[in-house]
Amino acid sequence: MEDQAEKLREIVRQKNGAGEKPAGTGNGVPFYKNGDASRKGGARGANGGDQAPRGGKTRIITVTSGKGGVGKTNLSVNMALAYARLGKKVVVMDADLGLANVNVMLNMIPKWNLYHVIRKQKTMKEILVETDYGISIVAGASGFSKIANLTEDERQNFIEELNTLSNADIIIIDTSAGVSSNVLDFIAAAEDAVIITTPEPTAITDAYGIIKIIATEYDNLNMGLKLVVNRVKSAAEAKKVADRMTNIAGQFLNLKVDYLGFIYDDAVVSQAVLRQRPFMVIDPKCKASLCVQHIVQRMEKSEPRETGGFASMMKRLFGRA
Ligand SMILES: Nc1ncnc2c1ncn2[C@@H]1O[C@H](COP(=O)(O)OP(=O)(O)OP(=O)(O)O)[C@@H](O)[C@H]1O
Ligand SMILES: [Mg+2]
Numbered sequence: 001m002e003d004q005a006e007k008l009r010e011i012v013r014q015k016n017g018a019g020e021k022p023a024g025t026g027n028g029v030p031f032y033k034n035g036d037a038s039r040k041g042g043a044r045g046a047n048g049g050d051q052a053p054r055g056g057k058t059r060i061i062t063v064t065s066g067k068g069g070v071g072k073t074n075l076s077v078n079m080a081l082a083y084a085r086l087g088k089k090v091v092v093m094d095a096d097l098g099l100a101n102v103n104v105m106l107n108m109i110p111k112w113n114l115y116h117v118i119r120k121q122k123t124m125k126e127i128l129v130e131t132d133y134g135i136s137i138v139a140g141a142s143g144f145s146k147i148a149n150l151t152e153d154e155r156q157n158f159i160e161e162l163n164t165l166s167n168a169d170i171i172i173i174d175t176s177a178g179v180s181s182n183v184l185d186f187i188a189a190a191e192d193a194v195i196i197t198t199p200e201p202t203a204i205t206d207a208y209g210i211i212k213i214i215a216t217e218y219d220n221l222n223m224g225l226k227l228v229v230n231r232v233k234s235a236a237e238a239k240k241v242a243d244r245m246t247n248i249a250g251q252f253l254n255l256k257v258d259y260l261g262f263i264y265d266d267a268v269v270s271q272a273v274l275r276q277r278p279f280m281v282i283d284p285k286c287k288a289s290l291c292v293q294h295i296v297q298r299m300e301k302s303e304p305r306e307t308g309g310f311a312s313m314m315k316r317l318f319g320r321a
Contacts (some may be wrong), residue, residue: 009146060171061299062095062190066206068177070198071230073101074269074279075292076174077135081280082289083294084134086234088169091128094140102137107276113139117161118154124161133281138165177206187214192224192299194260198231199241208245215253225249225257226302228295231265238262258302261295263288 063076078088081166095144103110110129116122118141128136165171173190187193193214197207211225227245229238242259249257266288280289 003046043234058166058168058171059192060190061192061194062172062173062175062187062212063194063196064115064175065177065196065203066208066210067197067200067203070177070200071196071228071263071269073105073174074273074288075194075196075228075230076172077102077105077264077278078280078289078292079296079299080135080170080172081278081292082132083170083172085293086296086300089167090135090172091138091168091172092135093138093167093171093173095173103139105273105276105278106131106133106137108137110137110139113141115141118158119165120154124164127296128165133278136168171312184213184217188217190224193228194226194228195257196228196230197241197245199229199237204241204245208248210247211249211255211257212253215249215255226260226299227257228260229262232262233265235262260298260302261291263291263295294320 021039023098061079063072063079065072076092080092083090092102108129108131110127112122112127114127117124119129119308124138128138130136175187195207195211197203207227214225226244229241232238232241239259241264242262246259266279266286267287268279268286270282272282275282279286280292281291
């Protein structure tokens, strides 16, 4: 953990040194300016989805929470579907193989995961699983931190493989709950970090906890933090929770948190989970589905934090290429 904290501080130092603008400007300088020419690795043609490379930039969104069970995986998967409906090529990555959340929610059992790519047993293209819903999923490998132990050759290969994902328009990373160093690494690296909470006091406290840790670890970086309030009975209830959180974060942590939207408590969600199909598929017009579509619309209107794209995210996660 100490190593991780030091790594994070190093990221902060580098970023500050690179003349990062203060929080809220939305157009900071990427952490790594050099050696990033290979992003949009589409030139190699391996894009996992057998589609032509996209012209645009890949947007990387992490979904995280303080407390477990507040709706991260549902949001990740259904947001992916909402993006797919807009014609986007979307990859959902399960950041933690141990939980295998995304796979369970989609009733799929991928044979391979990122670990096999790390070990050079498989290519990214081989482990990427197309779903019936127009999105692709990648099963994660637990212990991303072990990347530090890879040989230079293995690490280089892994980053190159990950680069092939940069043909996607959107990569959504479903992280595990809480403030493990891996989660922090992902948040630090991604362009948008969506924090999800429910109106429950314990969930709010834990969400505030993770925001506080982010604020402490990263100084006053523009983290692109966005808040979703899940399982609410009314828009007013959500707004109250969001106002409280964004005010406290601003006042005490000097951190800008944007309120992205809310999701109604909706019986379709648990039915969908039981049937191992996304609620956007079970009923695209149910309250929860409409909320998620609204969240994606808001997301599309907001500027992602400028971080230099996928390749530089991977470098931040795994050290210099
Ligand atoms: N909007 C909602 N309406 C009704 N039930 C919901 C809603 N969102 C989530 N749930 C319920 O909460 C459960 C947990 O959701 P989900 O698995 O997405 O949470 P999670 O944050 O990913 O959990 P974990 O921390 O274990 O990964 C779901 O199985 C569902 O029953
Ligand atoms: Mg989950």
